[in-house]
Amino acid sequence: MLHKQEEIDFSLGQNGCTDEELLSLVRHTIRRSVDTGHPHFYNQLYGGTDPYGLAGAWVSEACNTNQYTFEVAPTFSLAEHAVLQRALELFGFPNGDGIFAPGGSMSNMYGLVLARYRMYPDVKLDGLAGLPPLVVFTSEDAHYSTLKGAHWLGIGTRNVVKVKTDAAGCMDPKHLEQCIIKATREKKKPFAVVATAGTTVLGSFDPLNPLADICQKHGLWLHVDACWGGSLILSRKHASVLEGIDRVDSVSWNPHKMVGAPLQCSMFLVKHEGLLHRSNSASATYLFQQDKFYDVTYDSGDKSVQCGRKVDAYKLWLMWRKRGDEGLSRLVDNAVDCAQYFAKIISERPGFELVLPEFQCTNICFWFIPSSMRDQTRDEAWWDKLAKVAPLMKERMVLQGAVMLGYQPMAHRGMVNFFRMVTTCQPPPTRAQMDFVIEEIERLGDDL
């Protein structure tokens, strides 16, 4: 990894360089990059790429076109359509619609925009002026994209109500209903709930059936941020953690996370046909000519808030076609199996302490307590000391270690820095690798 900016001269200027100089710079770039394809890169909710996915990415990069019209992207439009259809079937929206978006935050914004459009279609024309403050509910463990989206969409981050989670990190439906009632009493207008299937840190799944009941009762749109945990829909063994997802209004799912499609690969799926186009269309006559000689229903561009749109579907299509549902299911199951194995081993190992006794996704959150700190009174000074352990170990990991995983505090639970180990499909992890990671953590942290 690169530690100092000075190691490579990235500056640009008047004159170019030779191919040899360029090649040397590219070699340096690769050598000094983080090897996310390394079996022991567990730092983020993505890892290596599926090799078939990478092939697909290279093909679509080389074909350099735009997903907006069938005219310039005939094959990629059909591939996008096929992937969306399969995903819609899996999530239980057979008559739904969808679009690829540049990342999960954008996909989640699609959900908020459609929720608002369904309740107040005039917002498209008139904007929010004159309306009461709109309120969206999400859990305190949910991803920050709802906050960023609320700012951009003119809703305001104050109007993102954080619903409490239970000990397992799942949204508390009772508290959600209390929050809805409270907001209504305050003359605000609840319009959407953003549930999470696989929270970023703990990997928790909000209970979709009770949430759907509440949303139905109060007339609210239920969007599920399944960017991370949505991949479990592919698994025969574990899809049940997503129970109730066929009852929700929309879903975001990022195959660039667990299943290893190259970045970016995110889709937004919606149950209600036609809404995506009605909400987002601007009918530009220079691009979406209706007097084309082919079937213009394959022109997906006017469903999107983007104009130019990168081909993100083809790489996923390629890996899916190669592996089938069956093959993807096996890869997901292996990732879950390794995570469960990891959790089981550390739950019995001195110095490791699980943040959650049970877990639903492939996140395993834990503190590592160095030998010198074990069996001591856990007062404030002790926790302050423990808070510094993870950053120090992380520095060692990066500078001299063989593994890389992330850490974070969790202020709303009063938790100091803990590690988040996470497995993904690519490259397929093994139980032996899990053993190695555990030993490496001990090696890096035990003397602290």
Added chain:
Amino acid sequence: MLHKQEEIDFSLGQNGCTDEELLSLVRHTIRRSVDTGHPHFYNQLYGGTDPYGLAGAWVSEACNTNQYTFEVAPTFSLAEHAVLQRALELFGFPNGDGIFAPGGSMSNMYGLVLARYRMYPDVKLDGLAGLPPLVVFTSEDAHYSTLKGAHWLGIGTRNVVKVKTDAAGCMDPKHLEQCIIKATREKKKPFAVVATAGTTVLGSFDPLNPLADICQKHGLWLHVDACWGGSLILSRKHASVLEGIDRVDSVSWNPHKMVGAPLQCSMFLVKHEGLLHRSNSASATYLFQQDKFYDVTYDSGDKSVQCGRKVDAYKLWLMWRKRGDEGLSRLVDNAVDCAQYFAKIISERPGFELVLPEFQCTNICFWFIPSSMRDQTRDEAWWDKLAKVAPLMKERMVLQGAVMLGYQPMAHRGMVNFFRMVTTCQPPPTRAQMDFVIEEIERLGDDL
């Protein structure tokens, strides 16, 4: 090109396929795609890719990482920083800031969000409820992304005021000022002007100096959608069409358009330091830990509305480093030269009629009038007939032709379908190719 969905079976299902089957499907995909790298693909505001850019894209795809932190993208963070710095210098914002965004529509939304945030910083927290309707001004020739953005941001498309353009397609500053005064009288709140440098169809450049004067006088943010025409900043000969751009607040520029960086490659640049972060940050503790051991100012992710963010800068960095400012300037100059040559030839050729006598970018808009329609009275029936010529010729182009260019009507100018020829840097066009296109158009349309 693919004409019927049935030609390739894109369906996905339970079982996978062999490598041989997959390879055959990939070959079909490529063969039936539109060859955007063909010298005679003039259909969109992008074309082939710069080969160095494509190499950069493949490298960054293979390294599959996320632009949000230096921790996981050390080299790519520095490359992004270097490209943004060079672009900021060129556009005259040496102390500015910037971010790569997934396409020009998103970059333009960044401009609107910052404009609003500067005027009403509380919008981030409180949203738009209680504020007067905010109004943004753009020209009637401007891109539809301001409309889409206005919907998403809660401003409303009704509050996008279309300012008149002159005969050359440039925003009329006098009419802009009248519109601002009118909106204020109507108790609305003007907050931003979106000017265009290189409009989508005609390629016109709004007069930035007079617009900057008006924005200064009325306290409005001036954003420039230079997604298309911004590439002329690279040209020694033609950069003057962007005169005054150093006086504006923000700029969007898409190097994936004229200069041939692979899609997507769009940047948002802002003159005011720190605003991008203050506006968009959510300070997620799981990602942007402040107790990291390296300089966290290279963590660009919290300036973005996205969380995961694809590496879009490196491909541009690679081609820029190879060619230098000098090399990119030559490529842009060649594209402009060919466009000028094309315009000159058709201006003297029977059957061709230029929509604009002068042009500023590489768009050449024209009607082709088949022999049988020349020297006839131009009544309504005649124009109705001419409206059908371009779609018919386009169908022939796609099915049997050797060139591909776009057409569109322009309702606000009362113009029926006309062609838009457009040159880009890649692959570098030649004057001989321009001659060929003209002959091909005659061949395809003369008998109509």
